[in-house]
Amino acid sequence: MTHAAPVEKVMTKNWANPGQNTLEGYQRSGGYTALKTALEWAPAKVIDEVKKSNLRGRGGAGFPTGLKWSFVPKDNPKPKYLAINADESEPGTAKDRFILENDPHMLLEGIAIACWALGAHTCYIYARGEFKYPSAVLDKAIAEAYAAGIFGKKLLGKDFELNVYQVRGAGAYICGEETALLESLEGKKGWPRLKPPFPAVVGLFGCPTVVNNVETIASLPPIINQGAEWFAKLGTEKSGGTRLVTLSGCVNRPGTYEVGMHTSLRDLIYADEFGQGLPAGRMVKAVIPGGSSAPVLNAAELDTKLEFEAFKPMQSMAGSGGVIVMDDTCCMVRCLWRVARFYAEESCGQCTPCREGQPWMARLLRKIEEGLGDMDDLKTLMNVAASIAPWPPIGLGNTICALGDAGALPVQSFVTKFKDDFVKHIENKGCPHGDKPWGHFGDFV
Amino acid sequence: MPEPLFTPEEQLQFDRGIDELLTHYPPDRKSAAMLPALRHLQTLKGWLPPEGMALVAQRLGTTKERAYEVATFYVMFHTEKPGRYVIDVCTNLSCALRGAEGLLTYMEQKLGTHAGTNGDKYFLRETECLASCGTAPCLQINEDHHENLNKAKVDALLEKLK
Ligand SMILES: Cc1cc2nc3c(=O)[nH]c(=O)nc-3n(C[C@H](O)[C@H](O)[C@H](O)COP(=O)(O)O)c2cc1C
Ligand code: SF4
Ligand code: FES
Numbered sequence: 001m002t003h004a005a006p007v008e009k010v011m012t013k014n015w016a017n018p019g020q021n022t023l024e025g026y027q028r029s030g031g032y033t034a035l036k037t038a039l040e041w042a043p044a045k046v047i048d049e050v051k052k053s054n055l056r057g058r059g060g061a062g063f064p065t066g067l068k069w070s071f072v073p074k075d076n077p078k079p080k081y082l083a084i085n086a087d088e089s090e091p092g093t094a095k096d097r098f099i100l101e102n103d104p105h106m107l108l109e110g111i112a113i114a115c116w117a118l119g120a121h122t123c124y125i126y127a128r129g130e131f132k133y134p135s136a137v138l139d140k141a142i143a144e145a146y147a148a149g150i151f152g153k154k155l156l157g158k159d160f161e162l163n164v165y166q167v168r169g170a171g172a173y174i175c176g177e178e179t180a181l182l183e184s185l186e187g188k189k190g191w192p193r194l195k196p197p198f199p200a201v202v203g204l205f206g207c208p209t210v211v212n213n214v215e216t217i218a219s220l221p222p223i224i225n226q227g228a229e230w231f232a233k234l235g236t237e238k239s240g241g242t243r244l245v246t247l248s249g250c251v252n253r254p255g256t257y258e259v260g261m262h263t264s265l266r267d268l269i270y271a272d273e274f275g276q277g278l279p280a281g282r283m284v285k286a287v288i289p290g291g292s293s294a295p296v297l298n299a300a301e302l303d304t305k306l307e308f309e310a311f312k313p314m315q316s317m318a319g320s321g322g323v324i325v326m327d328d329t330c331c332m333v334r335c336l337w338r339v340a341r342f343y344a345e346e347s348c349g350q351c352t353p354c355r356e357g358q359p360w361m362a363r364l365l366r367k368i369e370e371g372l373g374d375m376d377d378l379k380t381l382m383n384v385a386a387s388i389a390p391w392p393p394i395g396l397g398n399t400i401c402a403l404g405d406a407g408a409l410p411v412q413s414f415v416t417k418f419k420d421d422f423v424k425h426i427e428n429k430g431c432p433h434g435d436k437p438w439g440h441f442g443d444f445v
Numbered sequence: 446m447p448e449p450l451f452t453p454e455e456q457l458q459f460d461r462g463i464d465e466l467l468t469h470y471p472p473d474r475k476s477a478a479m480l481p482a483l484r485h486l487q488t489l490k491g492w493l494p495p496e497g498m499a500l501v502a503q504r505l506g507t508t509k510e511r512a513y514e515v516a517t518f519y520v521m522f523h524t525e526k527p528g529r530y531v532i533d534v535c536t537n538l539s540c541a542l543r544g545a546e547g548l549l550t551y552m553e554q555k556l557g558t559h560a561g562t563n564g565d566k567y568f569l570r571e572t573e574c575l576a577s578c579g580t581a582p583c584l585q586i587n588e589d590h591h592e593n594l595n596k597a598k599v600d601a602l603l604e605k606l607k
Contacts, residue, residue, distance in 0.1 A: 088576050089573070089574060089576070090574070091537045091538055091539065091573065091574035091578070092538065092539050092574070092578050093574075093576065093578065094576040094577055094578050094579050094580070096576075097576045128576075129484075129519070129521045130521070130575055130576075130585065130588065130590070131576075132588045132589065132590065133590060163469075165469045167469075167480065167481060168480070168481065168484060169480065169519070169521075170480055170483070170484065170519030170520070170521040170522050171519050171520035171521035171522075172518065172519050172520065173573060184480060185477065186474070186476075186477050187476045187477040187478060187479030187480060187505070187507075187515065188479070188515060189514060189515055189518035189519075190518065190519075205471065205474055205477075246578050246579045247579060248539035248542070248543075248578035248579050248581060249538075249539055249542040249543075250542055254539075254543075254578075254579040254580070254581070255579040255580070256579050288538075292537075292538060292574075322539075322578060324538055324539055324542070324578070325542075326542065330542070335538060335541075335542075338536070338537065338538045338541055339538055342537055342538075342573055342574070345573065346573065438541055438542050438544070438546070439542055441542060441543050441544065442541070442542060442543070442544060442546075442547075443544055443547055444544035444545070444546075444547025444548045444550075444551055444582070444595070444596065445544065445547075445595055445596060
């Protein structure tokens with residue numbers, strides 16, 4: 001038995017309460033009191049409080065939320081918008097859907113607080129098209145909020161109109177990228193825009209727009225209720241609060257857990273409260289710490305904390321909290337091929353390095369996996385990746401959006417950290433794992 | 446005379462749906478409703494017939510080419526009539542580590558089809574991560590989601606598809 005340091009529950013605190021996903025249930029556990037408080041404050045005070053809380057975006061980049069909000073120009077006469085990113089498509093990530101399913105009013109209250117702070121009268125929630133059930137729960141919650149006079153002409157009775165609409169995507173990972181999301185909200189195909197200008201200045205319909213992740217905005221009610229200092233103190237120096245992570249792959253108890261920013265990857269994988277380790281005899285070989293775009297780590301790097309700063313020295317990132325564990329019987333080439341195929345499928349096709357490079361990398365990996373590759377293929381693989389984004393990463397690569405990097409970094413990190421595996425495939429002219437490349441739990445039973 | 450696209454009842458539903466959607470956007474941004482409008486059409490007809498896309502475009506004040514461009518960009522839109530049951534199996538990494546490749550083969554055998562082939566009854570496809578990584582492996586049948594799958598569960602699910 002191993003235990004992790006205790007974590008104060010913030011995001012999941014009320015999930016088990018009966019009826020929590022209805023307005024009545026939400027109000028029973030204190031719902032919409034934070035909005036009442038926020039509406040008594042000046043918008044600038046709300047923004048200040050969010051800054052002080054050290055809340056950082058949970059969608060992938062970990063950008064400080066209060067700072068992002070402060071980029072919205074004050075003197076722009078155009079309407080302002082809030083767009084909620086509920087696209088949740090980063091492989092390995094399954095957390096936002098549980099907020100929508102279990103506590104949708106927590107998001108809606110957060111939306112109302114954010115719109116008040118930003119002076120936005122319209123919010124669109126962009127949910128991935130596959131979210132049939134989560135979207136149905138959310139639609140019901142939105143309707144309840146209108147019927148109760150929370151949304152509509154007068155936000156909770158205040159002279160401030162707020163309309164909230166859910167828009168469902170239709171199956172395209174790229175629409176999680178914030179500018180592709182805006183294009184999609186405008187009724188177009190999801191082709192990312194060149195930045196700058198950033199959405200906070202020129203966003204939806206050419207107007208200032210803040211794009212935030214579901215979990216980010218759902219964190220606002222507890223911040224207002226219990227104070228920015230409390231939230232900041234829960235976390236580490238630069239990352240406030242707790243966070244939701246999804247643990248998947250070769251562990252005994254995969255699932256979605258609320259962890260502290262101080263919780264380590266090792267605790268997440270092994271502690272009784274979380275993953276409960278690997279089956280007897282198995283060891284961790286590799287871990288992707290923040291969704292499949294995040295560069296892979298090896299077994300020596302498990303003591304890293306799950307906060308936003310900690311992965312920088314390893315050239316990786318906390319990303320969207322999707323932690324994927326591979327055991328010592330997994331084939332690294334096959335795992336990487338699977339990831340590469342995803343980015344090849346999902347490239348929007350706008351930039352040449354990404355459109356041509358991602359499928360090329362997937363083909364080379366398949367060739368190596370099947371024992372048909374040579375050392376030149378391995379070199380080509382790394383060259384193609386470098387033409388999309390340099391390694392080690394130095395910020396954004398050579399493409400319009402970060403999907404380019406998202407596909408290149410896994411290739412570069414896998415090949416750098418597990419080079420032996422690739423070389424063995426080439427020397428043995430085949431996969432050393434035969435027809436069992438997926439580790440302990442890889443069979444369908 | 447070609448058969449009309451909508452029954453009178455469907456026509457009513459179509460118009461009402463579009464009217465409602467248009468209230469969600471600024472009056473000069475009608476074409477923003479494209480995704481929800483196409484979804485609405487697909488819910489009514491099971492797919493996106495070209496005449497239907499033309500109607501959507503007309504109501505949104507844009508061209509049918511624009512509607513088609515959007516429809517073909519997103520995998521959930523069917524610009525060809527799909528089989529009665531569209532079955533999407535996630536084969537991304539987290540699912541693969543929990544048996545997704547075996548699940549896909551099992552489905553191919555049970556349904557007597559190959560992934561990617563559209564048939565009258567089944568349209569089996571490989572799909573990307575469906576946000577069930579911690580409850581893998583998973584699949585969707587006509588957008589209904591099923592997770593933590595094993596052979597027994599799949600057998601029970603397929604029993605119901607008559
Ligand atoms: C290819 C790509 C896919 C993305 N997918 C998502 C997603 O599914 N959900 C999400 O919240 N952010 C996603 N992001 C990040 C968004 O662009 C954006 O940074 C985020 O929604 C901002 O919200 P936050 O500051 O609250 O994290 C993605 C980024 C890229 C480059
Ligand atoms: S990097 Fe890839 S996904 Fe992003 S805009 Fe370019 S082609 Fe599209
Ligand atoms: S990898 Fe299959 S649901 Fe995420």
